[in-house]
Amino acid sequence: MSTQPTPLANQLLVALPSLADPNFERTVSLLCQHDADGAMGVVVNRRSDYTLGEVFSQMGIPCGDAALCATPVLAGGPVHPERGFVIHDGAHGWDSSLSVADDLRVTTSRDVLEAMARGEGPARAVVALGCAGWGAGQLEAELGENSWLTVPSDGEILFALPLEARWQAAAGRIGVDMAHMPDYAGHA
Secondary structure, three states, X not given: OOOOOOOOOOEXXXXXXXXXXXXXXXXXXXXXXXXXXXXXXXXXXXXXXEEXXXXXXXXXXXXXXXXXXXXEEEEOOOEEEEEEEEEEEOOOOOOOEEEEEOOEEEEXXXXXXHHHHOOOOOOOEEEEEEEXXXXXXXXXXXXXXXXXXXXXXXXXXXXXXXXXXXXXXXXXXXXXXXXXXXXXXXXX
């Protein structure tokens, strides 16, 4: 994977209430790569049906840390739902790591999961199955249609806040209250 940052990499894409696509309704996605060929991101506020322990078990990775094994795995997007994406902090890269920012990486190789199971992984990490992808010019068109807000990435949103609080919190980082947006209905 490339290690060069790209124009909108390290931004959070926050779905506006008017975005009706069920894959992205009320999502927050970390944009990991963006260039003339398109963009790739990972949804960071939607829980999958799996725990990290189940992923470790399926991959034959032993883990004795019950709390780590109980950690929910995120539904990272509709593209490659069988593939794991680990968003993590720190300068250390593993076999297949993409640098999103100086202290933020996304890794798709098994070695980061093995390190996590041994207690030697990154200090903060989230694991997602699948990602989001946009073809050349597609994300720019969606931004022009006011489907997304772009917000600088934030470690608290990526790693600390409860999943259900991330959508409103990400928008709030730039002063937007989703409850006051057109098409908003229901809870955040």
